[in-house]
Amino acid sequence: MASSKSLGSARPRRVYVCSSCGHSYPKWTGNCSQCREWNTLEETVVAGGNASVQVVATRGKAVPLTEVERVTATAQTTGVAELDRALSGGLVPGSVTLLGGEPGIGKSTLTMQLAASWANQGRRVLLVSAEESAAQVGQRAERLNALHDDLWLSTDAAVEAVVEQLDELAPELLIVDSIQTVHIEGAGATPGTAGQVRACAHRLVAEAKTRNMATILVGHLVKDGSLAGPKVLEHVVDTVVELSGDRHHALRLLRVAKNRFGPTDALGVFEMSMEGLSSVKDPSRLFLADRATESPGSVVFPALEGHRPLLVELQALVVPSTTPHPRRSSQGIDARRLALLLAVLERWAGLPLGAVDVFVGAVGGVAVTEPGADLPLALAVASAATGRPLNPDTVACGEVGLGGEIRQVSRSEQRLAEAHRLGFRTAVIPLSAPEPPEGMRTIRVATVAEAVKAALQADRSSPEEVSPQ
Numbered sequence: 482m483a484s485s486k487s488l489g490s491a492r493p494r495r496v497y498v499c500s501s502c503g504h505s506y507p508k509w510t511g512n513c514s515q516c517r518e519w520n521t522l523e524e525t526v527v528a529g530g531n532a533s534v535q536v537v538a539t540r541g542k543a544v545p546l547t548e549v550e551r552v553t554a555t556a557q558t559t560g561v562a563e564l565d566r567a568l569s570g571g572l573v574p575g576s577v578t579l580l581g582g583e584p585g586i587g588k589s590t591l592t593m594q595l596a597a598s599w600a601n602q603g604r605r606v607l608l609v610s611a612e613e614s615a616a617q618v619g620q621r622a623e624r625l626n627a628l629h630d631d632l633w634l635s636t637d638a639a640v641e642a643v644v645e646q647l648d649e650l651a652p653e654l655l656i657v658d659s660i661q662t663v664h665i666e667g668a669g670a671t672p673g674t675a676g677q678v679r680a681c682a683h684r685l686v687a688e689a690k691t692r693n694m695a696t697i698l699v700g701h702l703v704k705d706g707s708l709a710g711p712k713v714l715e716h717v718v719d720t721v722v723e724l725s726g727d728r729h730h731a732l733r734l735l736r737v738a739k740n741r742f743g744p745t746d747a748l749g750v751f752e753m754s755m756e757g758l759s760s761v762k763d764p765s766r767l768f769l770a771d772r773a774t775e776s777p778g779s780v781v782f783p784a785l786e787g788h789r790p791l792l793v794e795l796q797a798l799v800v801p802s803t804t805p806h807p808r809r810s811s812q813g814i815d816a817r818r819l820a821l822l823l824a825v826l827e828r829w830a831g832l833p834l835g836a837v838d839v840f841v842g843a844v845g846g847v848a849v850t851e852p853g854a855d856l857p858l859a860l861a862v863a864s865a866a867t868g869r870p871l872n873p874d875t876v877a878c879g880e881v882g883l884g885g886e887i888r889q890v891s892r893s894e895q896r897l898a899e900a901h902r903l904g905f906r907t908a909v910i911p912l913s914a915p916e917p918p919e920g921m922r923t924i925r926v927a928t929v930a931e932a933v934k935a936a937l938q939a940d941r942s943s944p945e946e947v948s949p950q
């Protein structure tokens with residue numbers, strides 16, 4: 482037995498809702514105490530009476546968990562290999578997936594390819610494009626070779642109209658591009674506000690569940706808070722995936738932030754080309770394709786994205802500074818982490834870095850956030866500062882502490898196995914790290930000073946020594 486109880490007051494009232502995380506406040510403040518974003522609170526009028534929050538309470542007796550009817554969610558393949566990999570097999574009927582990403586990163590491209598692949602399997606898809614005209618979508622479909630009789634397009638942005646189309650077409654997959662541009666009656670005038678986004682999503686989630694229809698909601702990640710970020714929906718949907726990458730590079734990573742039907746540590750890797758996004762089977766090889774193996778300042782880091790190892794080249798450039806405040810610039814690497822490593826190198830490895838400009842970056846437009854990248858990054862800086870390269874068959878992995886000590890990182894075996902597969906034969910790793918695969922030599926180091934001493938090759942009489950000691 483279930484009863485529902487209305488929580489709202491009868492009169493409309495004003496609340497302030499964070500467009501980034503959805504937390505609401507009775508008064509406006511400049512900073513959301515929940516997600517710490519600034520200037521994201523928006524005034525929203527919450528209607529009283531019928532539109533108030535409904536709480537459903539179960540009055541029935543509790544049952545032993547063993548007697549609960551269990552439903553197994555069977556994922557259906559999307560036909561896009563890397564999407565299936567990220568989603569642990571595909572899309573579950575009745576599930577709602579939020580696909581987030583910055584504008585221009587490839588969300589519409591990916592969903593169009595997915596839609597075509599579904600339709601190709603004889604399953605009907607309704608694509609609601611509330612952002613682009615039918616002609617624009619048709620053009621993209623033609624370019625992506627996605628024209629198909631079972632792929633239906635609607636450009637009506639009203640959720641009520643979408644529901645009508647669902648009644649008429651009964652699709653197995655609904656794609657809404659994007660959730661910030663559709664609107665629904667009774668939730669304020671402007672699409673994209675937290676209230677509208679949430680109301681639209683709630684309705685579409687309900688439709689997905691009652692119709693047992695897989696649904697994908699596309700959401701723009703926006704930094705300035707002008708649109709409600711997809712974060713407000715994370716708890717409403719079953720699965721959250723994010724497409725990321727650098728718009729100037731071809732590589733795109735599909736990460737899973739939440740998944741009610743599978744693990745969240747899977748990763749999909751794509752390459753953007755004129756033919757759309759294609760699945761990348763061997764991303765490490767792609768990352769290292771243009772590597773200049775002999776130059777100082779380059780170190781390969783066996784990174785781990787979820788449970789997938791990826792070899793990423795980290796680079797550093799060190800030049801004498803011409804300003805009283807030397808520059809520190811980093812791409813794809815946290816600037817504070819770089820500052821810390823420079824301090825550690827100066828203090829514990831005796832590298833004078835106070836009067837040089839330091840530039841570091843992760844190649845391929847990826848962001849490296851793991852602590853395990855400390856050691857390779859420190860070695861890259863040391864190599865660039867001294868002009869001494871590492872042996873090109875070397876990878877390095879380890880966290881660096883403030884005392885200059887090197888600590889172990891997780892899943893070392895898996896990282897080194899990937900490095901070995903791609904021909905790397907030397908690993909600079911912490912003392913406590915497990916044994917590497919057979920055929921791989923180790924340089925075990927306890928401190929950053931030891932690592933610099935052991936890993937850098939002899940000076941090849943290069944004149945680039947910018948920090949004479």
Ligand code: TYD
Nearest residue numbers: 584585586587588589590753754755756757
């Ligand atoms: P799009 O999918 O529209 O991005 P989003 O929906 O996330 O805003 O695509 C973004 C970019 O991708 C666009 O600038 C053009 C480029 N692109 C290709 O390089 N190849 C293609 O086949 C397509 C369809 C797009």
Ligand code: MG
Nearest residue numbers: 588589612658
């Ligand atoms: Mg788009």
